[in-house]
Structures are given as structure tokens and as C-alpha cells.
Amino acid sequence: MIVRILGEGQLDVDDSLTSELNELDARLEAAVNAGDEATFRPVLTEMLARVRAAGTPVPADSLEASEVILPYSDASMDDVRGLLTEDGLIPG
């Protein structure tokens, strides 16, 4: 599947990583909902590291949309909340 890390571009990641990413994603959501910075930061860092390690960069001229979009590496919890609303951080 195609995964985008915001600010870094798209990576092609094997589907076998899906369950691991799902698990990390659930922890990320719980941390954001609880306002738990101590959990949020390491989980986000781990997620990005896993995708970077497992993924191969998508050619720059590909116009394919991503299945999954991950926040940028220095995103705060507020930033992530902003990414989850239509009037939030994403322009357009």
C-alpha cells in the first residue's frame, strides 16, 4: 500500500506491515484523545521509523493517491488534531 509521511513524500509499504501499523495507530489515537504526550511522541516516532524502514520511495512522477497518511515527524498532538478536521491544517 502507498503510505505518505507528511513532509517526506510517499512510500510503498508491504501489506504485511498493516497489522503492526494498525496497532500503533490505535495507540496513537488513544494518546491523542487522552492528551498523553508521553505516549504520543514515542508512538509517532516508532510509526514513522517502521514505515521509513519498510517502505520504498514512490517515483516522484506518480500521481497515485495514498491509502494512509501519517503526520509529519515533529507534529504536536494539536497538529494531529488539526489534521483530523476538515477546517484544520490541511489547506484547500
Added chain:
Amino acid sequence: MSVVKRVSLIFKAKANKQLDRLEDPRETLDYSYQRQLEMLTQVRRGVADVATSRKRVELQMNTLQQQQNKLDGQARSALGAGREDLAREALTRKSALQTQLTDLQTQYQTLQADEEKLTAASQRLQSKVEAFRTQKETIKATYTAAEAQTRIGEAVTGISEEMGDVGMAVQRAQDKTAQMQARAGAIDELMASGALDDVTSQPNDDIQRELDSMGASHDVDRELARLKGELDQGEAPREIEGSASGAGGTTGNGQAGRAADQPQAGEGS
């Protein structure tokens, strides 16, 4: 995938809004392409802004570095002249500057990383815009409005995601650059206001003044010693001896007088 799926859904929703905006989907292609070109301009400007900010921090770092080197030199001179108190003062000021310098170094690294990221983003977008343009022409030439819809949807969704990403990256870089410029401006103001004069080595600061005056008296000592040496080798040492002590008397400088009496000590210091 709760968080990450939702993020990508919002990106898609934004792309769909763009697709729904115009009656003829082929017009969407041109409209989207225009926006892509605008975004390219914007991201390139962003790269230039970050580079300007980085260069400014670099200049400030150089200035502080020079001041540190100067204080270091002063500490050496002071120690050489047996003034440990002055040397200590110079080193204290040097270490105070280090805090500012470390802060600037961190800023510099952040700006450098931002510049690299934004440059890469600009190149990625450039490649995608070129790919989009090719596809746009193909779609317009090959398909009727109705047939083209799906393909247009794919192309626009893909590039609109990139645009959203790049747009956010530019915004973040601009926010950070603005913050850093404010801090850099504050340091510039401090330098201009003279508030940093206490810790930086201005040409006429007190450490330098003391060193200068010490240097001046040493110069006098050396000069006297040299004259005395010359005259000692001359033919009329007595007259010269008399004029040398006379010179010491007229300057009223005790050190100079001592130096005239003890030329070797004066030269050694």
C-alpha cells in the same frame, strides 16, 4: 486505521470538493494545473525565505565567533602580562557568548534541515506537476467529458494530496522562519543597542583599554630599553645615561623610569 485513515480521508474530501467545483471535469484539469503552478512558485519562495533566514543566522554566528576569538586573544595577552584578573574577566565574557552561539547553532541546523526538506518537496511537486500536465493533455485529447471523469478524478486526487502536503510544509517553514527571524532580530537589536557590549569585546571596551594601556607602557619600556642599548654601544655612554634618566623623569612614568634602569626586565615582560 483510525488517525491515519481519517487524515487521508480529509485529503480526499478536499480533492473531491475541487472536482465538484466545475461543470466540465476537463476544466478541473486546467484549474488544478493553475493551482499547481501557483503552489510551485509558493514553495520555491518558501525555500528562498528559509535560505535567507539561515544566512542571517550564519552571519550572527560569525560575528559572535569573532568576538569570542577576540576575547580569547585578550585573555592570552592579559595572562601573558600577568593579569589573571583580566584574563578571567575575558573568559567569563567569552563563555556568556557561548550560550547565544549554541542557541544560534541549533537554529541554524533546524533551518538547514527545513531548507533541505522543502527543496526536496519542491522537486517532488515539480515532477508531479510535469506528470500531471502530460496526463492532462492526453485526457483532453482522448476522452469526452463523460469518459474522462474517472481518470481526471484519479489525477486530481493524487496531485491534490501532494499539494496539501507541500502547502502545509511551506506554512510550517514560514511559521518557524518568522519565529527565528524575530529571535535573530532581537539579537541584532541587542547588538545595536549596546546591551551586549558588556559581554562582547568592542574596540574600546574596558579589558582592551587596560591591555592597551599596559601595552603602551610596555612599548615605552621597550623603546627606552632599545635606546639605552643603542646608546650603551655608542661613544659617550655617560651623556646618554644622563639623557635617558632625564627622559624617564619628564614622562613622569615610574615604570618607564624603572625600565630605563633595568632594560632587561623591561624587555622580558
